[in-house]
Amino acid sequence: MRVHTLSLIFYLECIVSSSILGVDPSKQHLYQPNINQETGEKSWSCLSDPTIILSYSQINDNYCDCPDGSDEPGTNSCSYKLDQKFYCKNTNHIPGYIENYKLNDGVCDYDVCCDGSDEYLTSKCPDKCSEIHQQFVKYKEDVSRDVEKSLAIKNQIIENSSKIKIEISEKLNNLKHQLKTRREESELYIDDEVENVEQVDEEADSLSEISRYISSMNSKINSQQQTINRLESILTKLVGNYNPNFNDLAVKESVNQFQEYFSNKIDLAVQEIDIQNVLQQMKEKTRENSGTSNEAKFNEGNLNDFVEPTFGNMILFYLNKFTHNDVEAEVIKASSPSSTRSKTKISNSNIEGLEKEIKALEFEINLYENDLQADFGPDDILRSLQSVSITNKIGEYSYKIGLLDSIYQGNVLIGKYSHFDDNKLHFRNGDKCWNGPYRSGVVELICGSNHKLISVSEPEKCEYSFELISPIVCQEYSDEDLLANFEINYDDL
Ligand code: MAN
Secondary structure (H helix, E strand, C coil), X not given: CHHHHHHHHHHHHHHHCCCCCCCCHXXXXXXXXXXXXXXXXXXXXXXXXXXXXXXXHHCCCCCCCCCCCCCCCCCCCCCCCCCCEEEECCCCCCCEEEEHHHCCCCCCCCCCCCCCHHHCCCCCCCCCHHHHHHHHHHHHHHHHHHHHHHHHXXXXXXXXXXXXXXXXXXXXXXXXXXXXXXXXXXXXXXXXXXXXXXXXXXXXXXXXXXXXXXXXXXXXXXXXXXXXHHHXXXXXXXXXXXXXXXXXXXXXXXXXXXXXXHHHCCCCCCCCCCHHHHHHHHHHHHHHHHCCCHHHHHCCCCCCCCCCCCHHHHHHHHHXXXXXXXXHHHHHHXXXXXXXXXXXXXXXHHHHHHHHHHHHHHHHHHHHHHHHHCCCCHHHHHHHHCCCEEEEEECCEEEEXXXXXXXXXXXXXXXXXXXXXXXXXXXXXXXXXXXXXXXXXXXXXXXXXXXXXXXXXXXXXXXEEEEEEEHHHCCCCCHHHHHHXXXXXXXXX
16 A cells, blocks of 8 residues: 555656656656647657657656657666666765666665655655765765864975975985086186096006906906805705795794795806907007097996996996096005006096086985975875885785885885875885786775775785775765765664
């Protein structure tokens, strides 16, 4: 009996207001009938196909006539369409839209239709909008209080970031000014004082000394490499043969650490240093330098010829520096008093001091310029959080997230900061997995007043997902956002 009463109320409401059941007020105009002037008959066309003309009474007659289902907005007789939902008026609360297949299925979907209108035929669901609205108002107040607190913290962070940016810009201007002054001074010195140059010659004694030194280095390298090979072979055997079932933590830790070391080991070909090659290169460099301009001498260190990252080249690099460096040049000089010198050297220490200062200023300016151009997210917000790091022990491991730096799982590097997008911090190029990829991680930020790491998972081997509470992603919420997260307390209904 009640079924009919409810259904009648809805139908009557619709008739009185001449509205179509299930249709949002903003779309009611689409359901205006076409009235035949002669016969007075009412007709209506399917919304997405006007060639299909129905009698007006076919709307909501529980039979699906239109391919788009538009003739049945208030029943579940048409197949499910993603964009088609039944409108619940929810007087005293917020209107809702429910999938048509949920209509009259005997379930009170109060989270969407607090007025129970989704069950207009079963009458199972009395209107609970007033009670639910009271709960919602309370929820909204609580959330708003938290959000307000978080937003105040977020604004403070933005303000700090902005202050830091201003400070950096001021420092940068100051440094640029200093650089300009130093450059002007340096030009004056070069004009007035770069006249005293010394000729330094290639030094046979020094070279033979270096040659002896390289020989002794070669034999040390050989013996150390043999030791490393032997230790690696012992540990490789241990990794292959140890019994993991013994649960010996010390052995397990050593095995894990060796695997990490081995996976991340950079395989530098250790090779002996070719003495003849070194001496030849030194001679050539010395010859080249004796013909270079003063400016070129100031820019020493351009060692484009030595690009291979071998141990031998490393030694060459330093030997090269050795032949171009004042302090080291003094050592050569001291060890070979009778030498004739071909290296041209600017003796004025003022100029050298200035040049060093200019280089340091240029370096610092470059750092600050890069920093100002870096992406710190919306409102530059991450700028003031560069030194923030959050730690938490979750499950087996302790995690440390340096917001713009890196993530560590114990001593294992999960990744270095790469970029920030869509409320997520991305970290890449971590330590290599044993038989797997380089580790990486994505940190999803969730609104809250204090930074806190709340969860970690490893959906793919060595690819980690973190959830971190942070005020920086907080924002004002609309009623729709709040409603999406609001949960009804059914005990209080
Ligand atoms: C360690 C941890 C794990 C990871 C394995 C892969 O135990 O980093 O998270 O899955 O290595 O071997």
